[in-house]
Amino acid sequence: MANWHEWAELLERVREENPLVHNITNVVVTNFTANGLLALGASPVMAYAKEEVGEMAKLAGALVLNIGTLNAEEVEAMLVAGQAANEAGVPVIFDPVGAGATRYRTETARRIAEQVKLAVIRGNAAEIANMIGEAWAIKGVDAGGGSGDRVALAKRAAEQLGAVVAITGKEDVVADGQTTYLIQNGHPLLTKVTGAGCLLTSVVGAFAAVERDAVKAAVAALVYYGVAAEQAAAKAGERGPGSFQTAFLDALAYTSVDDVKRHGRVEQR
Ligand code: ATP
Ligand code: TZP
Numbered sequence: 001m002a003n004w005h006e007w008a009e010l011l012e013r014v015r016e017e018n019p020l021v022h023n024i025t026n027v028v029v030t031n032f033t034a035n036g037l038l039a040l041g042a043s044p045v046m047a048y049a050k051e052e053v054g055e056m057a058k059l060a061g062a063l064v065l066n067i068g069t070l071n072a073e074e075v076e077a078m079l080v081a082g083q084a085a086n087e088a089g090v091p092v093i094f095d096p097v098g099a100g101a102t103r104y105r106t107e108t109a110r111r112i113a114e115q116v117k118l119a120v121i122r123g124n125a126a127e128i129a130n131m132i133g134e135a136w137a138i139k140g141v142d143a144g145g146g147s148g149d150r151v152a153l154a155k156r157a158a159e160q161l162g163a164v165v166a167i168t169g170k171e172d173v174v175a176d177g178q179t180t181y182l183i184q185n186g187h188p189l190l191t192k193v194t195g196a197g198c199l200l201t202s203v204v205g206a207f208a209a210v211e212r213d214a215v216k217a218a219v220a221a222l223v224y225y226g227v228a229a230e231q232a233a234a235k236a237g238e239r240g241p242g243s244f245q246t247a248f249l250d251a252l253a254y255t256s257v258d259d260v261k262r263h264g265r266v267e268q269r
């Protein structure tokens with residue numbers, strides 16, 4: 001049995017343990033993220049006030065930070081929450097939405113990575129490249145048309161940032177500096193639903209809450225998510241993005257460990 005088949009069973013552990021996932025995320029994706037985590041079998045909470053984020057982060061199984069609609073107050077809260085999570089041994093997952101698009105986003109993403117110990121950073125290739133000072137075209141919050149070796153980029157970023165790095169897109173790459181995994185699941189309709197990437201980052205948080213090995217958690221989360229998208233597209237894909245979004249939430253709930261093992265396409269690089 002491939003290693004990742006064993007990791008796929010983490011899905012069942014998430015459903016059994018129903019971990020609390022504390023999200024400080026963006027205003028675009030808040031509701032979709034909460035519904036996606038509920039469909040998976042996790043317990044979402046959004047809490048933003050600097051007066052309470054430290055307390056909430058310590059209660060949670062994982063903390064997810066997302067700079068999609070950042071502002072100074074929220075960034076301050078993210079640092080407070082991140083440091084509290086670090087103190088309590090709660091894994092912190094980061095989505096550097098739009099890093100590289102503006103100086104404020106790039107600088108904030110780097111600042112968070114410097115001041116908070118991150119377990120997993122999940123973003124598109126441009127966001128990850130810009131976090132380590134490599135220019136890669138980005139269009140707002142969407143990956144630009146840039147091209148390059150994404151496997152090598154993930155490895156470099158993991159080494160430099162001292163975290164597991166997940167670069168997503170048509171193919172997903174997960175790297176920890178030593179080992180790299182390639183995941184070939186997913187569906188193009190995910191790019192037509194806003195927040196598909198942000199929800200994925202929070203799903204990685206749910207898996208990290210039940211598995212301290214961040215590579216295992218990230219690979220298991222990504223392959224499950226991609227397989228769920230394929231199942232949703234098979235049921236509702238021809239109707240378009242709206243129907244797909246609903247079908248995808250359903251698929252996050254019914255996709256089983258067995259489905260993931262059967263349809264997952266994961267290889268070690
Ligand atoms: P972007 O800002 O570039 O849209 P994102 O943060 O929305 O990025 P994605 O990279 O789109 O995140 O990843 C979200 C999910 O969509 C992942 O599961 C990924 O595998 C999947 N995905 C993205 N593009 C494709 C594609 N062309 N084909 C299949 N799956 C895809
Ligand atoms: N603008 C700021 S955050 C955001 C938009 C459209 C959502 C981005 O979500 P994702 O998951 O990166 O597609």
Ligand code: MG
Pocket residue numbers: 142190191193194195196197
């Ligand atoms: Mg997207």
Ligand code: MG
Pocket residue numbers: 097098123124141197198
């Ligand atoms: Mg994104």
